[in-house]
Amino acid sequence: MKTGTDDVKHGLAAAAVASPQRADWTVDQGWGSYTPDHHAVWKTLFERQTRLLPGLACDAFVDGMRRLPMSAERIPNFEELSETLHKATGWQVVAVPGLVPDDVFFEHLANRRFPSGNFIRGAHELDYLEEPDVFHDVFGHVPMLMHPLMADFIQAYGKGGLRAQGLGKLTELARVYWYTVEFGLVQQTDGLRIYGAGIASSFSESAFAIRSESPNRIAFDLERVMRTHYRIDDFQEVYFVLDHLQDLLALAKTEFAPYYQRLDSGPTYQPGEVLSTDTVRQRGTGNYHLARPRKA
Numbered sequence: 279m280k281t282g283t284d285d286v287k288h289g290l291a292a293a294a295v296a297s298p299q300r301a302d303w304t305v306d307q308g309w310g311s312y313t314p315d316h317h318a319v320w321k322t323l324f325e326r327q328t329r330l331l332p333g334l335a336c337d338a339f340v341d342g343m344r345r346l347p348m349s350a351e352r353i354p355n356f357e358e359l360s361e362t363l364h365k366a367t368g369w370q371v372v373a374v375p376g377l378v379p380d381d382v383f384f385e386h387l388a389n390r391r392f393p394s395g396n397f398i399r400g401a402h403e404l405d406y407l408e409e410p411d412v413f414h415d416v417f418g419h420v421p422m423l424m425h426p427l428m429a430d431f432i433q434a435y436g437k438g439g440l441r442a443q444g445l446g447k448l449t450e451l452a453r454v455y456w457y458t459v460e461f462g463l464v465q466q467t468d469g470l471r472i473y474g475a476g477i478a479s480s481f482s483e484s485a486f487a488i489r490s491e492s493p494n495r496i497a498f499d500l501e502r503v504m505r506t507h508y509r510i511d512d513f514q515e516v517y518f519v520l521d522h523l524q525d526l527l528a529l530a531k532t533e534f535a536p537y538y539q540r541l542d543s544g545p546t547y548q549p550g551e552v553l554s555t556d557t558v559r560q561r562g563t564g565n566y567h568l569a570r571p572r573k574a
């Protein structure tokens with residue numbers, strides 16, 4: 279999940295790599311270097327997630343997946359993926375060795391390049407992810423990048439990120455990415471659906487986000503979201519819900535400067551808080567997190 283922690287980093291691994299091969303941190307995907315075991319992990323993840331997502335993922339995700347050269351049989355080749363993606367929305371997928379520095383990440387997004395980890399998690403850690411791997415990045419993010427709204431929104435986020443960095447507002451901006459691109463829900467006429475990659479690529483959180491009675495589900499409000507911390511250590515306590523995916527269009531065009539000014543003062547909110555000003559879609563019981571004390 280490229281947006282990192284609430285303390286904010288898009289590039290946790292930046293310090294771990296002394297000097298990138300290239301200035302933009304991209305590497306060759308090294309598709310030929312994947313072993314049968316790597317492809318087998320992909321297959322396991324792909325098949326169980328594909329079985330799970332009907333009725334949980336939004337129509338745009340399902341449609342994007344259907345149109346991409348992506349199958350259970352092998353880890354996708356980024357060049358093939360990019361060919362289809364570029365024709366649809368002008369985006370491409372580029373390989374990176376892990377998380378990259380914030381400015382590098384934003385620069386890629388601003389130019390319609392989605393940086394994807396080229397490695398895959400081990401067979402013994404299917405549900406544990408320290409850094410976004412190829413399954414999270416490709417299975418989770420790329421289907422939505424086939425949709426023009428998400429394509430424009432993430433590019434706008436990249437441009438906004440470069441500005442926010444200069445203004446010292448990355449923490450606030452990263453919350454927008456977190457609660458939309460990674461953990462966003464949308465209300466379809468046939469029910470609540472996932473569009474966030476962090477959920478769509480997670481076996482356990484996919485069902486939790488839609489079906490559990492525990493989390494709060496609150497109508498998306500930009501300033502509210504920018505004031506709300508998030509959890510990186512567990513399922514989310516709150517999901518912010520768009521009425522329509524089209525709402526991303528307005529969000530992409532929003533001038534953030536007035537928001538940043540207002541955010542200089544006023545409260546921030548804990549993930550489990552519900553405010554009197556919220557439009558609550560579903561008030562959660564909180565039971566899941568009450569039974570699992572937050573890690574120190």
Ligand SMILES: [Fe+2]
Nearest residue numbers: 279280410475
């Ligand atoms: Fe992500």
